[in-house]
Amino acid sequence: MTSSGVGQYLINSNFMHEIASLRTVKTVPLTFYRTVFLGYRKMAGVADSYADPVRIAVIGGTGLQSLPRFTYAATLNVSTPWGQPSSPISILHHPSPTSGKPIPIAFLSRHGLHHEFAPHEVPARANIAALRSIGVRTIIAFSAVGSLQEEIKPRDFVVPDQIIDRTKGVRPFTFFEKGMVGHVGFGDPFDEGLAKVVRGPQFSTRAESNLYRSWGGSVINMSALPEAKLAREAEIGYQMICMATDYDCWHTSEDVNVEMVMGHMKANSENARRFIGAVLDELSKEEHGDLVLAKHLDGQTKFAGSITAKAGRGRRRPRSWAGSFRVTLIDGRIA
Ligand SMILES: CSC[C@H]1O[C@H](OP(=O)(O)O)[C@H](O)[C@@H]1O
Numbered sequence: 630m631t632s633s634g635v636g637q638y639l640i641n642s643n644f645m646h647e648i649a650s651l652r653t654v655k656t657v658p659l660t661f662y663r664t665v666f667l668g669y670r671k672m673a674g675v676a677d678s679y680a681d682p683v684r685i686a687v688i689g690g691t692g693l694q695s696l697p698r699f700t701y702a703a704t705l706n707v708s709t710p711w712g713q714p715s716s717p718i719s720i721l722h723h724p725s726p727t728s729g730k731p732i733p734i735a736f737l738s739r740h741g742l743h744h745e746f747a748p749h750e751v752p753a754r755a756n757i758a759a760l761r762s763i764g765v766r767t768i769i770a771f772s773a774v775g776s777l778q779e780e781i782k783p784r785d786f787v788v789p790d791q792i793i794d795r796t797k798g799v800r801p802f803t804f805f806e807k808g809m810v811g812h813v814g815f816g817d818p819f820d821e822g823l824a825k826v827v828r829g830p831q832f833s834t835r836a837e838s839n840l841y842r843s844w845g846g847s848v849i850n851m852s853a854l855p856e857a858k859l860a861r862e863a864e865i866g867y868q869m870i871c872m873a874t875d876y877d878c879w880h881t882s883e884d885v886n887v888e889m890v891m892g893h894m895k896a897n898s899e900n901a902r903r904f905i906g907a908v909l910d911e912l913s914k915e916e917h918g919d920l921v922l923a924k925h926l927d928g929q930t931k932f933a934g935s936i937t938a939k940a941g942r943g944r945r946r947p948r949s950w951a952g953s954f955r956v957t958l959i960d961g962r963i964a
């Protein structure tokens with residue numbers, strides 16, 4: 630995928646504890662994308678379990694609660710040690726562009742099936758643990774964002790590669806606790822390789838919006854964290870794809886409001902689905918096998934647990950790091 634533009638990315642929360650800033654973003658005009666066929670039929674009698682590991686997941690954000698016109702192979706209702714994810718996990722079949730074979734893709738709706746979870750309520754640990762437990766090693770996460778730069782216009786897509794966290798301390802943000810101590814690198818919060826292929830509910834004040842701009846921020850949202858950090862801890866490659874829906878409140882145009890965000894999301898939803906199809910096509914290629922399996926992240930958590938001497942290990946500590954990502958299917962069976 631071709632891309633252009635340099636900037637930063639900001640993430641915002643209600644109490645302004647949260648800002649994420651991307652040092653470099655690639656704003657990608659839609660003309661760069663080829664049209665992909667998304668007219669898959671929905672299978673009748675969707676199963677409640679799935680036998681094969683699923684390596685790739687899409688997390689849908691605001692305005693992207695489902696992926697219509699993909700083939701639905703299964704719907705998994707799971708429970709994790711961190712509770713239930715924000716939505717059931719749909720397993721979709723995406724035909725490989727080379728072999729035509731169906732590639733299973735997990736889809737999860739960040740804010741729930743009906744947008745019932747506010748950004749600070751999203752059960753991010755359960756979401757990431759649930760995806761990891763079914764084999765996911767690559768996540769493409771979608772987000773509706775405010776633009777902090779004139780040149781990023783509503784409906785432009787932005788692929789961020791850096792982030793400033795202003796959610797610190799106000800949301801559960803780690804799997805490593807209770808006697809399972811671990812530390813992962815987060816210098817590059819998003820997955821570079823993937824980039825090549827591609828709390829609070831209140832919006833910011835004008836002063837804040839201008840402050841983030843003065844920091845060089847490109848876009849602002851409420852969702853990238855802790856999601857990206859938890860994915861790294863779970864050794865999952867993670868890339869957020871942002872769609873600009875407004876100019877926040879720093880611009881001379883109308884201040885951001887939900888109607889504006891939803892209007893742009895709706896109008897641009899077909900482009901978002903094409904975008905997802907193109908990314909999945911790319912990731913389905915054999916040459917990206919190692920990338921999709923996040924081989925480059927293997928070993929990130931190698932010292933998790935062992936840093937704590939036996940005497941200090943918590944009673945609730947899982948037997949092994951991998952063991953902590955076990956889930957229970959609420960209805961159906963784990964296959
Ligand atoms: C409805 S506007 C604010 C809302 O939109 C973004 O959601 P998401 O990142 O899940 O697409 C933003 O982060 C806020 O949660």
Ligand SMILES: Nc1ncnc2[nH]cnc12
Binds near residue numbers: 851876877
């Ligand atoms: N202006 C904005 N601030 C925070 N999150 C957003 N999501 C969409 N627009 C936003």
